[in-house]
Amino acid sequence: MSADTLAARFRRLIAATGPITVQHFMGEALAHYYATRDPLGVTGDFVTAPEVSQMFGEMIGAWLADVASRSGHSGRLHYVELGPGRGTLAADALRVLRRFGIDPEVHLVEGSPALRAVQAQRLGAVQWHDDLASVPDDAPLLLVANEFLDALPVRQLVRTANGWRERMVALDGERFVCVAGERPMDAAVPAAWRDAAEGAIIETCPGAAAVMAEIGARLAAQGGAALVIDYGYAVPGFGSSLQAVRGHAKVDPFVAPGSADLTALVDFAAAAEAARGAGARVLGLSDQGDFLRVLGIAARAAALAKAAPDRGEEIAAALDRLTGAEQMGALFKVLGLAGPGWPDGAGFVGMAPASAQ
Ligand code: SAH
Numbered sequence: 001m002s003a004d005t006l007a008a009r010f011r012r013l014i015a016a017t018g019p020i021t022v023q024h025f026m027g028e029a030l031a032h033y034y035a036t037r038d039p040l041g042v043t044g045d046f047v048t049a050p051e052v053s054q055m056f057g058e059m060i061g062a063w064l065a066d067v068a069s070r071s072g073h074s075g076r077l078h079y080v081e082l083g084p085g086r087g088t089l090a091a092d093a094l095r096v097l098r099r100f101g102i103d104p105e106v107h108l109v110e111g112s113p114a115l116r117a118v119q120a121q122r123l124g125a126v127q128w129h130d131d132l133a134s135v136p137d138d139a140p141l142l143l144v145a146n147e148f149l150d151a152l153p154v155r156q157l158v159r160t161a162n163g164w165r166e167r168m169v170a171l172d173g174e175r176f177v178c179v180a181g182e183r184p185m186d187a188a189v190p191a192a193w194r195d196a197a198e199g200a201i202i203e204t205c206p207g208a209a210a211v212m213a214e215i216g217a218r219l220a221a222q223g224g225a226a227l228v229i230d231y232g233y234a235v236p237g238f239g240s241s242l243q244a245v246r247g248h249a250k251v252d253p254f255v256a257p258g259s260a261d262l263t264a265l266v267d268f269a270a271a272a273e274a275a276r277g278a279g280a281r282v283l284g285l286s287d288q289g290d291f292l293r294v295l296g297i298a299a300r301a302a303a304l305a306k307a308a309p310d311r312g313e314e315i316a317a318a319l320d321r322l323t324g325a326e327q328m329g330a331l332f333k334v335l336g337l338a339g340p341g342w343p344d345g346a347g348f349v350g351m352a353p354a355s356a357q
Helices: 003-017 022-035 054-071 088-099 113-123 206-222 268-277 288-294 297-307 309-323
Strands: 078-082 105-109 127-129 141-146 155-160 163-172 175-184 201-204 224-233 243-246 249-251 261-263 281-287 332-338
Touching: 003 022, 003 163, 022 113, 022 155, 022 163, 022 261, 054 088, 054 141, 054 224, 054 288, 054 297, 054 309, 078 088, 088 105, 088 113, 088 141, 105 113, 141 206, 155 175, 206 224, 206 268, 206 332, 224 268, 268 281, 268 332, 281 288, 288 297, 288 309, 288 332, 297 309
Parallel strands: 078 105, 078 141, 105 127, 141 224
Antiparallel strands: 155 163, 155 201, 163 175, 224 332, 243 249, 243 261, 281 332
């Protein structure tokens, strides 16, 4: 099905049964988008940290190796990655883990057949899962999710003159426009926010909360540690963070659904709380730049540049892109989690999620 027919299908649906929720619109648009392409890299729509440089996945691998070594656990381990994209992060992290003598089973949670094919070429014998439910529960997890939570659909509520309503997508002629739903939603809004100004928007991500609760429950039951990396905020606020990117440029999220990457910022306070509530220890929340610096990315960059002097400028640019405050260093954050009895892990310097302060 092409993106045109997805838009046509949304139009028929809305004409027949009325506006659909923003969550429904985003969920279907994303399912279509990821099922039909490899969106990553210079020829795709966006570039992620593991595609910028091998240093990113290597630092993740080093963090996991350190935690696993210090845990005292000597048996089997499962490397689990949510939304592994091209498999680049997994390849770089597993190379480092194996250098430390840690050779986990590899389990990839990936919904896209197109990306599973790319991952198979890159990683060889791995096991795929549609979601976490089928990942084995018989050994501790070394779990990684980079730019996964931002791809889960958000639910939006909007304050109207008559109280809170679900934010919906309606039709104005052929155009998709946002409107307020008809049913009162005040009961779904925390008391402190009930009287927000008209037009205020609250965003939640039910899918992210569910995944984080499952990760938390598994870390509590199986042991292990997890790193969840994404762009997002430590303190929740108001506003829609929905954005669409196609060909490395921002586009209107409500034009041509299914043809652009749709994302929302991750609410790290909510993500941490869901995992903690299910039994995991929250190790901390760091800016990506701080996290990578503490793990020694500058030394790794220097070593790579020494080994390949003709690539010095490229390596310096990648280091800046991953860690610079104006680039990915401050907007991207790293949430660290561990099972009870597992060590703290390096790289969490000071900043706790809002709910942990
Ligand atoms: N982690 C990779 C890719 C990020 S893009 C990187 O950093 O380069 C988001 C990834 O999540 C893609 O692999 C996409 O197919 C996958 N994905 C998105 N929504 C998903 C869902 N609901 N279930 C499983 N995988 C999903």
